[in-house]
Amino acid sequence: MEMTRSLKERGVRLTRQRQVLLNLIDQSGQHLDAETLYLRARETDPKLNRVTVYRTLKMLKESGLVDELDLLHKDGDQHYYETRMKREHAHVICLRCGKVEEYFGEPLARLRKEVEETFGFEILLVRTEIGGYCSHCQALRAEEMEQAKSA
Amino acid sequence: MEMTRSLKERGVRLTRQRQVLLNLIDQSGQHLDAETLYLRARETDPKLNRVTVYRTLKMLKESGLVDELDLLHKDGDQHYYETRMKREHAHVICLRCGKVEEYFGEPLARLRKEVEETFGFEILLVRTEIGGYCSHCQALRAEEMEQAKSA
DNA sequence: GTTAGTGCAAACCTTTTGCAGCTCT
DNA sequence: AGAGCTGCAAAAGGTTTGCACTAAC
Numbered sequence: 001m002e003m004t005r006s007l008k009e010r011g012v013r014l015t016r017q018r019q020v021l022l023n024l025i026d027q028s029g030q031h032l033d034a035e036t037l038y039l040r041a042r043e044t045d046p047k048l049n050r051v052t053v054y055r056t057l058k059m060l061k062e063s064g065l066v067d068e069l070d071l072l073h074k075d076g077d078q079h080y081y082e083t084r085m086k087r088e089h090a091h092v093i094c095l096r097c098g099k100v101e102e103y104f105g106e107p108l109a110r111l112r113k114e115v116e117e118t119f120g121f122e123i124l125l126v127r128t129e130i131g132g133y134c135s136h137c138q139a140l141r142a143e144e145m146e147q148a149k150s151a
Numbered sequence: 152m153e154m155t156r157s158l159k160e161r162g163v164r165l166t167r168q169r170q171v172l173l174n175l176i177d178q179s180g181q182h183l184d185a186e187t188l189y190l191r192a193r194e195t196d197p198k199l200n201r202v203t204v205y206r207t208l209k210m211l212k213e214s215g216l217v218d219e220l221d222l223l224h225k226d227g228d229q230h231y232y233e234t235r236m237k238r239e240h241a242h243v244i245c246l247r248c249g250k251v252e253e254y255f256g257e258p259l260a261r262l263r264k265e266v267e268e269t270f271g272f273e274i275l276l277v278r279t280e281i282g283g284y285c286s287h288c289q290a291l292r293a294e295e296m297e298q299a300k301s302a
Numbered sequence: 303g304t305t306a307g308t309g310c311a312a313a314c315c316t317t318t319t320g321c322a323g324c325t326c327t
Numbered sequence: 328a329g330a331g332c333t334g335c336a337a338a339a340g341g342t343t344t345g346c347a348c349t350a351a352c
Binding site: 015049052 | 332334335
């Protein structure tokens with residue numbers, strides 16, 4: 001795994017706990033929060049402590065191996081994490097059903113380039129989060145409105 | 152004030168405390184967090200409670216009158232707030248000095264339009280936060296690197 | 303007068319820290 | 328062997344809640 005290699009190169013110890021966590025982060029294509037990651041990790045290693053999850057996530061974030069997201073705090077104030085392998089993308093979050101889609105269009109690259117040029121800024125990370133209603137929930141909301149009217 | 156009018160129309164009571172808070176939010180062109188707002192509000196109204204600040208911010212956010220930002224958690228996990236009057240913009244945050252610049256370019260509109268078209272998504276809010284080093288801090292970091300080497 | 307809003311205290315959730323003991327290299 | 332890492336308990340930081348009292352309309 002890419003993360004494993006990168007950590008090994010830098011002399012970071014690959015403890016049993018870290019291997020469990022890295023596997024989960026790498027496999028899950030989803031955006032995990034610390035608590036979910038903790039619960040899943042305990043299925044493999046019931047002794048693993050929540051604190052270790054936080055420490056590992058912090059280390060991976062500072063190493064640039066994972067990105068931290070807020071996803072507009074769709075379910076509270078926790079953070080979400082994803083591996084950094086992928087191309088730059090925006091997260092499109094449905095505020096009704098919570099589904100998260102990823103958008104990889106060229107406006108993102110243009111935005112980045114323009115900000116660098118406009119401010120002479122050295123960009124290290126870009127976080128774009130778009131909230132609203134997905135097409136499915138738009139229809140459901142229309143129904144809900146109808147029902148509210150007749151009630 | 153625009154916010155005042157909007158609240159009055161909807162029958163929200165304009166208490167003394169809310170007037171103090173609305174004034175501060177409206178005047179400050181900056182991005183305030185709850186604690187800063189609380190401290191400033193107490194200069195005018197020393198009895199005003201921190202909880203009232205949180206409740207007011209929540210109400211304004213849910214009314215769509217202010218936007219909640221994270222600013223990449225540059226100083227911790229608190230939220231920042233700004234009035235929604237302005238055009239859509241991205242926040243460009245220096246991770247060294249904490250300065251926040253605002254970018255209003257057309258790639259933002261293109262991004263919005265493309266996401267709407269691609270996913271049939273109804274966008275309610277867009278949050279773009281860009282982190283890195285401002286031109287000033289790039290130079291300072293270069294110096295720091297030099298010093299680290301010779302030390 | 304009624305109902306929404308406030309203050310206070312206490313709880314809550316997420317994350318961090320101090321420290322003693324364990325384990326990877 | 329020894330620095331780096333873990334677990335536990337406890338604290339921290341930011342925010343929310345329950346309830347009795349107050350004030351806006």
